[in-house]
Amino acid sequence: RKDKFSPSDVLEVHYDTVNPARREIVRLGLHLRDTKQGGLSEDSRAALEVLEKWLEAGAGSDLKFEGAELATRISTFFRFIATPLAARYGGGESGLARFLKDAAARIKADPRTGLDEEERRYIDSVLAGAWHEQEDAAGRGRGAANPAQRAPLGCFDSLDGFGSLDSMLDLPLPGITCLDGQTIHSQAAQSYTQWVPLHDVDAAQTICPIGHSDRPDNRYRKSTLSLWVEGKLHPAPLSRPAVEKIATARLVLSR
Numbered sequence: 001r002k003d004k005f006s007p008s009d010v011l012e013v014h015y016d017t018v019n020p021a022r023r024e025i026v027r028l029g030l031h032l033r034d035t036k037q038g039g040l041s042e043d044s045r046a047a048l049e050v051l052e053k054w055l056e057a058g059a060g061s062d063l064k065f066e067g068a069e070l071a072t073r074i075s076t077f078f079r080f081i082a083t084p085l086a087a088r089y090g091g092g093e094s095g096l097a098r099f100l101k102d103a104a105a106r107i108k109a110d111p112r113t114g115l116d117e118e119e120r121r122y123i124d125s126v127l128a129g130a131w132h133e134q135e136d137a138a139g140r141g142r143g144a145a146n147p148a149q150r151a152p153l154g155c156f157d158s159l160d161g162f163g164s165l166d167s168m169l170d171l172p173l174p175g176i177t178c179l180d181g182q183t184i185h186s187q188a189a190q191s192y193t194q195w196v197p198l199h200d201v202d203a204a205q206t207i208c209p210i211g212h213s214d215r216p217d218n219r220y221r222k223s224t225l226s227l228w229v230e231g232k233l234h235p236a237p238l239s240r241p242a243v244e245k246i247a248t249a250r251l252v253l254s255r
Contacts, residue, residue, distance in 0.1 A: 007197040011205075014193045015231065016184040017060040021093070022074045024100040026051045026059070028115070028123050035112055039120030044127040047134075051127075061180035072180050073130035083122045093182075153210055169216045175229050185231060195233060202242035205233035 002009070029048050032040055040048075047070060054067025061072050078096035080086045089095040089102070099119075106113045115123070153171040154164030164170050173187075181189035187209070194206040210225055227234055237243050 007195075007199075011195050013184060014195065014233070017062045017178045017180070017186070018058070019061050019071075019076075019180050019182045021076045021096055021100060021182065022061070022071050022180075023055065023059040024104060025074055025076075025123060025126060026055050026071070028100070028103055028119075029127050030055070031107055032115060032120060032123060035114070037114055037120065039115075039117070040124050041128050043131040044124045047127045047131040061178055061183050061186070063177045063179065070130055070134050073133045075126050075129055076182065083125070084118050085122055088118075155216065171210065171222065171225065173229055178231070187228060187231065193233065194236065196238070202237035202239050204236045204238055206236035207231075207233045 026048070029040065029044060030052060032038075033045065033048055050067045050070050054065065054071055057065060057067070059071070061068055063069055063072075075082075076093065076096055078086050078089075078093070078099075079091045085099055086095050089098040103115065103119065152164075152167075153173050155167070155169035156165045157163060176187055178186045179188045180186050183189075192206075192208055194204065196204040207224065207228055210222070210228055215221075224234060235246055237246070
């Protein structure tokens, strides 16, 4: 734990590809396996063989890392129709977080602690489900290519999921490797970053998701596309003199 953070420490947050829920689910699966409590199917055990190495390597969701594709297939859907645990802890991401934190606290207090039947069934279900989905994808010849990597950025598409208004104006997104929208770094969640070192605000940097425009043919629509795809930032000074230094065009509006 750190008491002080440098500007570079804060900037590192932008590159965080860890999904804590998926990481903790894998830890609970390994706990069940290593304490020999039972409840894990052969498919879950097969998944853990891959995910154990993924966890040791940092549990990042970036597909560049071995095991990440399988990890991103772990379902975090936490509702009563999926598991009775949702009635105990509450549904949604907050309920899942409560369950995982509670289980982790029990294990910290007693490394040999057991999980009850509902907990074992839930962990087995999501691990086996991820394994089945991965096997199904491989059987269809997709290999390690996740379809979301090939999905375009739809014209006026949004997180509501209504789809593109005009497929002719969609933008291809080559190179997206962090598809887990529950991570900070993922472009799939339309993440926005503004980094401002308070000792020098004109050294600020930022990146915004590619936006929508009433003029989709405008060259500025794609001006930051390559940076956004790569997860990089561009200068965003805050004072007017600093902005003037990097300006590439000026438009004077008449009254």
